[in-house]
Amino acid sequence: MERKNIKLNSVKSKSDVNVKTFTNVNFVGNNKEFPPGEINHVVDVGEQFNLERNSCTKYRFIFTITPIFSNPLYNPKGNNPLQWISSNLSASNNNGLDIFNNDLFKIKAYSNEQYQFDTMPLNYIESVEDKLIEKDGWFGFKDPDVTSTGVTKFFDIEPTRERFSLNSNIEKRWDICITYPASADTEHHIIKDGLLIVNIETDIEAGGRKMIALGTATRHGLSKGDKVSINGTPYNELNKTLTVKRVGLNNGDYKQNYFVVDVNPDIISAQPGIIEARMKRIVNGYESTYYLRKFKKFLNLDYSIYPLGFSNTIFNDKNYQIAFNNELDIDGVKDNLGRPLSELFLTFVKSRDKNFMSVIKSGLDLEYLSGNLTDPQLSNIRRIHNNLNGIPFTTHDTLPYEDNIVMNNLDTDDIFYGDLVEYNKTELTENILSDVLHRFNTTIRDTSNSNQPLAKGPRQEGYMYTPHHNIPIRLYSLFIEQGYTANTENIPDYAEILDGNKHIWRDLLSIGLPRSNGESLNYPFTNNSHYIYDNTCLVGKRQDPFNLYGLYYGGDESNDDPGDAIGETITDKFITKIGEDVC
Numbered sequence: 001m002e003r004k005n006i007k008l009n010s011v012k013s014k015s016d017v018n019v020k021t022f023t024n025v026n027f028v029g030n031n032k033e034f035p036p037g038e039i040n041h042v043v044d045v046g047e048q049f050n051l052e053r054n055s056c057t058k059y060r061f062i063f064t065i066t067p068i069f070s071n072p073l074y075n076p077k078g079n080n081p082l083q084w085i086s087s088n089l090s091a092s093n094n095n096g097l098d099i100f101n102n103d104l105f106k107i108k109a110y111s112n113e114q115y116q117f118d119t120m121p122l123n124y125i126e127s128v129e130d131k132l133i134e135k136d137g138w139f140g141f142k143d144p145d146v147t148s149t150g151v152t153k154f155f156d157i158e159p160t161r162e163r164f165s166l167n168s169n170i171e172k173r174w175d176i177c178i179t180y181p182a183s184a185d186t187e188h189h190i191i192k193d194g195l196l197i198v199n200i201e202t203d204i205e206a207g208g209r210k211m212i213a214l215g216t217a218t219r220h221g222l223s224k225g226d227k228v229s230i231n232g233t234p235y236n237e238l239n240k241t242l243t244v245k246r247v248g249l250n251n252g253d254y255k256q257n258y259f260v261v262d263v264n265p266d267i268i269s270a271q272p273g274i275i276e277a278r279m280k281r282i283v284n285g286y287e288s289t290y291y292l293r294k295f296k297k298f299l300n301l302d303y304s305i306y307p308l309g310f311s312n313t314i315f316n317d318k319n320y321q322i323a324f325n326n327e328l329d330i331d332g333v334k335d336n337l338g339r340p341l342s343e344l345f346l347t348f349v350k351s352r353d354k355n356f357m358s359v360i361k362s363g364l365d366l367e368y369l370s371g372n373l374t375d376p377q378l379s380n381i382r383r384i385h386n387n388l389n390g391i392p393f394t395t396h397d398t399l400p401y402e403d404n405i406v407m408n409n410l411d412t413d414d415i416f417y418g419d420l421v422e423y424n425k426t427e428l429t430e431n432i433l434s435d436v437l438h439r440f441n442t443t444i445r446d447t448s449n450s451n452q453p454l455a456k457g458p459r460q461e462g463y464m465y466t467p468h469h470n471i472p473i474r475l476y477s478l479f480i481e482q483g484y485t486a487n488t489e490n491i492p493d494y495a496e497i498l499d500g501n502k503h504i505w506r507d508l509l510s511i512g513l514p515r516s517n518g519e520s521l522n523y524p525f526t527n528n529s530h531y532i533y534d535n536t537c538l539v540g541k542r543q544d545p546f547n548l549y550g551l552y553y554g555g556d557e558s559n560d561d562p563g564d565a566i567g568e569t570i571t572d573k574f575i576t577k578i579g580e581d582v583c
Contacts, residue, residue: 053525054510057331059473061178061324062533063346065305066313069164069540070137072565073463074157075444077455094158096444097562098454100127104144124454128562132157137315139565159442163353164540166320167305175349175407176303178328179468181336181418182296185400189377190217190364191290191420194231194278195433196378198371201258202265206246212238212263213249214279215369217378218434219256221422222247222281228259229287232277237267241282257367274371281424286498288424290433292399293336295345295468297407297414298328322346327529330473337423337430339494340508344471347416348538349407350440358386358441358462362402362417365435368548381437382549385460386446392460392550405438418468425496428480428506439464439543456561461544461551469536476506478515542567 078096099105106122108130122130131141140156156162165173190196199215214230222228226244233239238261245262248255280287303324311319330341350360363381366372372380376396383396399417408414420434441462448457482504483491495505511530514520524531544551545567555563 049525050510050512052528053512053530056525056528056530057329058529059328059330059344060529060531061322061328061346061471062531063322064308064533064535065166065320065322066535066537067164067166067317067320067540068313068315068537069161069317069463071139071156071159071161071163072545073159073441073445073459073461073542074132074139074564075159075442075455076448076457076459077444077452078158095155096158096455097128097132099141099157100124100131101454102144105131105141107144124560125557125562136317158444159356161317163356166538167307167318171351171353173351173353175351176305176322177297177347177349177407177414178301178324178471179295179297179345179347179414179416179418180330180333180341181293181343181345182415183294184291184336185294185417186289186291188292188379188399189375190379191292194229194280195220195290195422197230197233197277197279198274198375198378199258199369200233200268200273200275201249202268204250204260204265206260206262209262210265211245211260212265212268213258213260214238214277215254215258215371216279217366217369217372218364218420219367220247220259220279220281221431221433222259226259227282228261229280229282230261230277233275235263235267237263238277254367254369257369274374276375281422283424284426286424286426288422290420290422292420292436293418293430295347295416295418297347297416299413300410301326301328302410334494337494340474342472342474342476342508344473345418345468346471346534346536347468348465349405349416349467350438350465352406355443358443358446359403360405360438360440361398362405362436362438362467363396363398364420365437373549381439381464382543382551384439384543385462385551386441387458387460391458399436416467426498426504428476428496428504435466436468437464438467450559450561454560456556456559457553459553459564461542461553461564463540464543465538465540469538471532471534472521473530473532474511475509475515475519475521477509478506478517480504480506 075096077098078094101124106127108120108122138156143153196217197214198217201213204211204213222244229241231239242261244259246260305322308319308321363379363384366380379399380396385395417436419432421430421432423430445459448455448459450456491503492505495503512522553564555561
């Protein structure tokens with residue numbers, strides 16, 4: 001088609017008539033429509049999305065971290081206990097308990113009977129009791145200078161909240177990485193040849209019969225009716241396969257540690273209390289195995305961490321956000337059982353803060369049983385300390401090679417103990433029985449001793465925290481598939497083999513597909529990457545807040561030696577503990 005466009009000349013006026021200038025405008029098309037009948041395939045957008053999502057092995061991570069720490073285990077001494085200037089006070093001043101020996105702190109203001117303001121002198125112990133206060137979970141003191149103006153300042157005693165900060169502008173306080181279960185340790189004392197039994201109780205009654213209860217070092221993972229194989233006790237009546245009649249003691253305590261078997265306690269002439277024996281759960285004729293999983297760090301993953309805007313915890317501490325800057329490709333990576341990865345872990349390692357903190361050690365989170373206190377091979381995290389002289393008792397061993405945990409550079413391998421699990425090849429699931437915790441103290445607390453004038457000790461109780469936080473990325477089916485090599489196709493290479501040629505396995509479910517119990521994982525997928533967002537609480541705890549494990553330091557007032565803060569237990573108004581019916 002051809003059209004003519006009339007254009008004005010250089011003289012532009014309403015009265016001009018330009019009839020002699022013409023420009024041809026042609027419309028030319030170079031593209032043609034497909035002829036009908038040549039469309040090869042209709043794409044289902046939803047189906048294509050699921051296909052690409054489930055075949056993708058690349059991940060990006062963003063986490064919101066809620067830190068919950070406190071400093072009830074304070075340093076007994078600081079740098080300048082007799083020279084204190086509030087305007088120059090900061091974390092670098094390293095203030096300990098002996099700051100309260102300063103004359104500014106040894107004055108107590110009160111009102112006498114005539115309601116007149118007066119003062120009275122305090123000794124060192126009284127000064128600590130009067131001026132050491134807790135605010136928002138942090139121990140410290142207010143500015144004792146009565147001449148200062150404005151809002152009264154509050155100062156943390158060491159270790160200050162800055163020492164636990166995830167985003168400190170002074171010193172790097174934490175190392176962070178992504179790990180996965182890569183291998184296992186089957187030789188540790190607590191799981192070698194079966195799960196360790198540490199206690200035996202004979203004063204047990206179930207169904208009107210006298211029986212025996214056996215206590216395991218970790219949670220046992222048993223239920224009523226389970227079969228267990230027991231060996232290593234000094235009694236032949238116990239060293240065989242028995243049925244679990246009940247879990248827990250008569251009053252319902254320790255259901256996760258004690259299990260009851262139908263053996264007459266009269267075979268035991270005296271109450272043995274602590275023993276050392278082994279047990280294995282039996283399922284469909286197969287014994288469970290017990291091992292410690294070891295987590296391996298993914299290399300070359302760096303991250304950015306920053307305070308989350310306008311977001312504080314209930315204790316007015318900052319929440320933080322961690323964004324890993326590069327994507328993680330898990331293509332071809334297998335877990336400790338040779339399966340495709342279904343879980344990752346966000347791992348934290350406390351730094352030593354220029355040796356202000358002691359070395360970082362690891363151990364198992366074991367329950368309070370008498371048998372868990374005496375054997376140092378158990379690696380009980382609550383019985384680990386740094387005093388090589390055996391004060392207040394001989395320390396428990398750390399997990400192998402984890403008596404000084406550090407995280408290396410981004411491109412250097414790191415292996416960490418993660419947890420203790422039970423695995424039975426007929427169930428194809430790993431049941432976590434105990435977590436691995438990290439423990440540290442301040443160097444000054446570790447080196448305090450009774451020979452010092454004010455900063456006495458030894459103060460071997462330290463802090464502990466959970467270093468590994470689970471990140472589920474895929475789910476395995478609740479149903480177990482089975483097949484035989486001769487007539488079954490597509491048997492996965494991670495299938496277990498039973499009875500010579502029978503293969504069993506659990507299918508790895510597609511992302512977004514729910515299990516039969518309704519549980520599902522459905523996280524964003526875009527730009528050829530999965531985006532994982534999660535909230536994590538990083539909680540710091542004391543090793544012995546209630547003086548149960550022998551590490552608590554109570555001080556000695558007769559020798560001017562204040563103790564650490566002691567915890568106050570919280571109890572329910574109504575406590576119901578009911579033993580299980582064995583009938």
